[in-house]
Amino acid sequence: MKTQNMNRDWIATARTLNQALPNLQRYTGAIVVVKFGGHAMGDDAAMDEFARDIVLMQMVGVNPVIVHGGGPMINEKLDALGIKSEFVNGKRVTDAATVEVVEMVLSGLVGKRIVQAINRQGGKAVGLSGKDANLMVCKQTNPDLGFVGTPDKMDASILRDLFEKGTIPVIAPIGAGHNGETFNVNGDTAAGAIAAALKADRLLLLTDVEGVKNKSGDVLTELTSQSIRDMIADGTIAGGMIPKTETALLAIDGGVRGVVILDGRAPNACLLELYTSHGAGTLIRG
Ligand SMILES: Nc1ncnc2c1ncn2[C@@H]1O[C@H](COP(=O)(O)OP(=O)(O)O)[C@@H](O)[C@H]1O
Numbered sequence: 001m002k003t004q005n006m007n008r009d010w011i012a013t014a015r016t017l018n019q020a021l022p023n024l025q026r027y028t029g030a031i032v033v034v035k036f037g038g039h040a041m042g043d044d045a046a047m048d049e050f051a052r053d054i055v056l057m058q059m060v061g062v063n064p065v066i067v068h069g070g071g072p073m074i075n076e077k078l079d080a081l082g083i084k085s086e087f088v089n090g091k092r093v094t095d096a097a098t099v100e101v102v103e104m105v106l107s108g109l110v111g112k113r114i115v116q117a118i119n120r121q122g123g124k125a126v127g128l129s130g131k132d133a134n135l136m137v138c139k140q141t142n143p144d145l146g147f148v149g150t151p152d153k154m155d156a157s158i159l160r161d162l163f164e165k166g167t168i169p170v171i172a173p174i175g176a177g178h179n180g181e182t183f184n185v186n187g188d189t190a191a192g193a194i195a196a197a198l199k200a201d202r203l204l205l206l207t208d209v210e211g212v213k214n215k216s217g218d219v220l221t222e223l224t225s226q227s228i229r230d231m232i233a234d235g236t237i238a239g240g241m242i243p244k245t246e247t248a249l250l251a252i253d254g255g256v257r258g259v260v261i262l263d264g265r266a267p268n269a270c271l272l273e274l275y276t277s278h279g280a281g282t283l284i285r286g
């Protein structure tokens with residue numbers, strides 16, 4: 001049964017690659033930041049498939065950067081420890097006990113799982129967080145949220161060093177505070193700030209829907225900044241899609257060339273987006 005599934009995966013990948021072949025040089029030398037959210041992660045097989053796509057991207061000349069989430073995994077660990085947590089406007093209210101668990105789960109469990117998956121597929125990944133090499137220094141977002149941080153000062157030089165060595169950075173959304181604090185940063189926010197610091201060619205926000213939908217439920221292939229503002233104002237974009245699209249707007253303002261919101265659970269989502277003429281998900285440009 002397992003072998004059959006694996007064969008099916010490879011057939012799907014081969015089909016994708018066949019469609020992608022004419023465009024494989026499209027992103028040579030480009031920086032592509034991929035936000036891999038907790039809901040997009042799936043089981044070990046899905047993780048391996050994601051890792052294979054990232055390694056393939058690198059083989060055709062892309063500098064990939066992974067920024068991961070892990071909200072569901074944090075919830076599981078907090079539950080096991082009997083620590084209650086709640087969200088306000090998509091951000092977890094984070095006290096001192098919670099931030100310790102968030103850092104352990106993201107930097108330890110989730111980050112290393114992704115690193116190991118990429119390395120098993122033949123890549124060379126390293127795990128780091130916003131604390132490493134002053135990558136993402138944060139200020140407190142709002143005292144009511146506790147140790148939740150907003151990126152304040154970015155230094156992406158460590159990432160450029162890693163690109164030169166062919167190493168794939170896998171970044172946990174944990175920030176250092178100016179006064180030695182540890183901050184919990186929303187994964188989308190961190191990915192947007194890192195993509196802007198790198199002036200990335202693409203930011204891919206992997207989630208659990210095919211893209212941004214209009215009022216009738218159709219996925220929109222392309223959106224402008226203005227139409228996003230209108231759709232937030234009239235309620236078409238709601239819930240978790242608000243911080244995601246707001247991140248996209250900030251990233252574009254910060255110099256990212258394009259942001260795509262797409263379904264990370266779909267087979268070969270990143271490859272299809274980058275290398276086929278139809279792409280995947282919703283593309284947002286300035
Ligand atoms: N206009 C919209 N188009 C698509 N999804 C939307 C829209 N408005 C709200 N959503 C919701 O946003 C969710 C994605 O946000 P979220 O659950 O926070 O994602 P993630 O956990 O991947 O970061 C979708 O599953 C969907 O329920």
Ligand SMILES: CC(=O)N[C@@H](CCC(=O)OP(=O)(O)O)C(=O)O
Nearest residue numbers: 037038069070071091092186187
């Ligand atoms: C401040 C804040 O809310 N931080 C998030 C960080 C993880 C995250 O963003 O994970 P997903 O991308 O899987 O949702 C949290 O504590 O859940």
